[in-house]
Amino acid sequence: MKKKELAIKIENLSKTFFIAEDRKYSLKSLVAAWFRQGKTRRFKAVDNISMSFDHGDFIGIIGRNGSGKSTLLKIIAGIYDPDKGSILEVKGSIVPFIELGVGFNPDLTGRENIYLNGTILGMTTKFLTEKFAEIVSFAELEEFIDTAVKHFSSGMMVRLAFSIAIQANADIYIFDEILAVGDEVFQQKSRKIIDKFIEAGKTIIFVTHDVNAVKKYCTKTLWLDHGKAMYYGDTETAVEMYSQSNREAISNS
Amino acid sequence: MKYFKNINRNRIDLLWQLIKTNFQMRYYNSVLGILWVLIKPYSTFIVQYVVWSHFAGSNIPKYALYLLMGVIIYTYFNELIVFGQLGLLDKAHIILKVNFPRQIAIVSSLSNALVNLMINMFFVFIIAALSGDDVSIQGIVYIIFLAILVFVFALGVSFFLSIITVRFRDFKNIIELGLFLLYWATPVFYVVDHSLTGKVADVVKANPLGIVINQFRAALDVYAQPDYKLMIVYFIACLLLCIAGWFYFQSHVKKIAEYF
Numbered sequence: 457m458k459k460k461e462l463a464i465k466i467e468n469l470s471k472t473f474f475i476a477e478d479r480k481y482s483l484k485s486l487v488a489a490w491f492r493q494g495k496t497r498r499f500k501a502v503d504n505i506s507m508s509f510d511h512g513d514f515i516g517i518i519g520r521n522g523s524g525k526s527t528l529l530k531i532i533a534g535i536y537d538p539d540k541g542s543i544l545e546v547k548g549s550i551v552p553f554i555e556l557g558v559g560f561n562p563d564l565t566g567r568e569n570i571y572l573n574g575t576i577l578g579m580t581t582k583f584l585t586e587k588f589a590e591i592v593s594f595a596e597l598e599e600f601i602d603t604a605v606k607h608f609s610s611g612m613m614v615r616l617a618f619s620i621a622i623q624a625n626a627d628i629y630i631f632d633e634i635l636a637v638g639d640e641v642f643q644q645k646s647r648k649i650i651d652k653f654i655e656a657g658k659t660i661i662f663v664t665h666d667v668n669a670v671k672k673y674c675t676k677t678l679w680l681d682h683g684k685a686m687y688y689g690d691t692e693t694a695v696e697m698y699s700q701s702n703r704e705a706i707s708n709s
Numbered sequence: 710m711k712y713f714k715n716i717n718r719n720r721i722d723l724l725w726q727l728i729k730t731n732f733q734m735r736y737y738n739s740v741l742g743i744l745w746v747l748i749k750p751y752s753t754f755i756v757q758y759v760v761w762s763h764f765a766g767s768n769i770p771k772y773a774l775y776l777l778m779g780v781i782i783y784t785y786f787n788e789l790i791v792f793g794q795l796g797l798l799d800k801a802h803i804i805l806k807v808n809f810p811r812q813i814a815i816v817s818s819l820s821n822a823l824v825n826l827m828i829n830m831f832f833v834f835i836i837a838a839l840s841g842d843d844v845s846i847q848g849i850v851y852i853i854f855l856a857i858l859v860f861v862f863a864l865g866v867s868f869f870l871s872i873i874t875v876r877f878r879d880f881k882n883i884i885e886l887g888l889f890l891l892y893w894a895t896p897v898f899y900v901v902d903h904s905l906t907g908k909v910a911d912v913v914k915a916n917p918l919g920i921v922i923n924q925f926r927a928a929l930d931v932y933a934q935p936d937y938k939l940m941i942v943y944f945i946a947c948l949l950l951c952i953a954g955w956f957y958f959q960s961h962v963k964k965i966a967e968y969f
Binding site: 473483530533534535536537550552554555558559561563564568571572575576577578579580581582583 | 718719722723725726730733734738802803804805806808809877879963964966967
């Protein structure tokens with residue numbers, strides 16, 4: 457067993473959104489807002505979270521809709537700036553699969569989208585050419601690769617997107633609800649790929665509200681509720697606490 | 710080391726993919742396709758040529774080339790600013806999902822204007838050659854230099870504008886209005902006689918865009934004389950603007966992610 461190395465360190469991490477009563481996208485509403493100050497509502501999407509991940513960890517993040525999961529991911533991925541005073545240290549390269557098929561253009565063919573999406577995810581054209589056959593065969597789209605993606609079924613689309621995404625070579629992967637892609641056979645194949653990632657000692661952060669998927673994969677789990685970390689530790693406990701709170705929420709409603 | 714080499718390679722590849730897709734999509738499903746790049750400036754040119762050669766101002770030699778160069782460079786400038794301003798908003802769907810250097814989004818948007826210029830300019834050279842005006846190698850090199858100068862200026866401006874426009878959508882209309890006013894303050898179709906005086910003439914004469922357009926004309930030996938020294942000064946100024954814009958962009962681009 458290799459010595460655990462720190463992958464991501466988060467300390468007192470917060471993210472506040474300022475939500476204007478009327479959105480301040482125009483000069484008029486901005487000027488108007490100056491005159492009646494305090495009309496903006498503060499919303500803490502992520503509230504003072506501290507935690508750390510080691511390389512090789514498979515971290516689950518669970519929580520209900522609007523609990524701050526995606527915001528936290530976007531901060532880790534470097535898309536949002538956290539609030540002042542937050543500490544975020546990331547050691548290694550990150551590939552965020554916050555959504556599959558980012559930048560997919562429906563009018564372009566599967567082939568063209570492989571290059572477009574692949575370069576967006578940080579791969580080079582040369583690398584994609586080398587991996588092209590592998591991507592196409594994994595996605596099982598040999599026949600349709602020169603068809604415009606808009607004619608694909610949604611299943612074909614996510615298969616292609618997933619097959620491109622897994623080629624990305626990084627130290628830390630962020631999966632947002634994307635492990636349950638495709639049909640039974642494709643899911644089995646995907647599982648094998650994920651197992652390979654784990655064997656290779658990759659760090660994976662997996663966000664979902666599907667507790668079964670978390671139980672299946674995650675070594676440690678973070679439960680978020682209203683932006684706060686309710687529990688961070690072993691998966692069993694996190695899932696149990698989360699399910700308990702959900703049952704309470706249902707019976708109280 | 711190899712890792713960093715791959716990153717740079719990826720940035721160039723990504724830029725190329727974005728330019729290519731943008732260009733493909735702009736004329737996708739249109740029958741005339743890429744011809745639209747030519748139709749806009751050239752029909753403007755033809756209409757204006759018919760009008761002005763009948764009524765006014767056209768008593769300078771090679772007025773057709775004068776006008777054509779004016780229309781094409783103004784179109785180039787106009788597209789650079791408009792594309793650059795929307796460079797971030799247009800790529801919002803990617804920017805909110807993947808963390809890549811945002812400057813690539815801006816440069817790729819501007820590059821589409823550059824591609825259009827190259828296509829238009831190619832026909833200018835053909836027209837010039839057909840009308841018996843030899844285009845010198847020196848002239849072509851000068852045009853390339855000037856096109857880069859305008860590009861660098863627009864890049865600097867776009868670094869500021871694209872950020873501000875995400876925050877305040879009004880800027881789209883403000884810039885549209887500004888470009889409209891600038892059009893009339895720029896000697897695109899009219900000719901500013903050096904003997905003219907008065908406030909309006911002073912404004913037009915001092916308009917840097919007009920001065921640069923006249924330098925483009927000078928490259929084809931139309932109307933003006935090349936002023937290399939002045940253009941090098943301009944170039945340095947644009948470069949400084951661009952560097953300042955880069956830093957502004959770099960320090961603000963993450964803060965505006967939530968305003969898309």
